[in-house]
Amino acid sequence: MTEEGFQGGPGELRLEGVSFAHEGRQGAVLNDVQVCVPGGLKVAISGASGVGKSTLIDLLQRFYDPDAGRILLDGTDLRELDLAALRRRIAVVSQDIVLFRGSLAQNLAYGVPEASRAELERVVRLARLDSLVDSLPLGLDGLLGERGQQLSGGQKQRIAIARAVLQAPAILVLDEATSAVDEATEREVIAAIDQLFAGRTRILISHRASTLADADLHLQLHAGQLQVLPDEVIKHGH
Structure with missing residues (x-):
């Protein structure tokens, strides 16, 4: 399948009888999971640490x-999709951010080297990186040190979010991606993502209840099962 054809779908995910266990570890991470995530929804996934x-x-x-x-x-x-295209269409922002020696622009365009200056400036605004750009003597062309050591955790995560937005994925996954920023900044970033990605699938994984509160669909991973949580359970906490 071509990447162009791949881009056309709404981002629906369906797990059909999915089981998986890590080699050498006891217990299945997933055990005969059956779940459908309609395309375009904001999806919250909760579960205890280490559950998978x-x-x-x-x-x-x-x-x-x-x-x-x-x-x-x-x-x-x-398994039938081109691997590079798949990973471009499902963008994941996690806690572990890889930065390299080079300019901010080069780091932002890591996955989309053909990105234009205007596109880079747009994702800088979206990810609230304006203050970082202003603080660098050469702005977007300012150099980041080895592994971005001079940056705060929140700045690194905003760079990763900007990278993901630049990919224009069908599905955006935020895996504890805003854990290093305060809740007010997190709300701003997620609101901006919701606006830009309206109509696309967003998957949020977080230990902060506030991060997951306004999702369209709440899933909980527990004992190998990925289950849809009913509204009344969400309202009373879980």
Whole structure:
């Protein structure tokens, strides 16, 4: 399938009988999971630490394949899709941000080297990186030190979010991506993402209840099952 054809879908995810266990570890991360995430929704995934939320995201990007069952993106098994195109269409922002020695512009365009100056400036505004750009003597062309050591955790995460937005993915995954910023900044960033990605699938994983509060669909990963939480459970906490 071409990347162009891949871009056309609404970003629906379907897990059909998906099971997965890490080699050498007891217990399945996923056990015969059946769930459908309609395209275009804002989806919250909760669950205790170590339950396998990040492993689930690794399965979506095919760092692993299910031991049984299949995962479909817009009706097509992930294993039938071009791997590079898949990872461009499902962008993941996590806590672990990889930065390299080079300019801010080069770091932002890491996954989309053909990005225009105007596109870089747009994602800088979206990710609230204006103050960082203003603080660098050469702005967007200002150099970041090795691994961005002079940057705060929040600045690094905003760079990662800007990178993901630049990819224009069908599905954007925020895996504890705003954990290093205060809640007010987090609300600003997520509101901007909601505006830009309206109509596309957004998956949020967080330990902050406020981050997950206004999702369209709430899923909980527990004991190998990924289950839809009813509204009354969400309202009373879980």
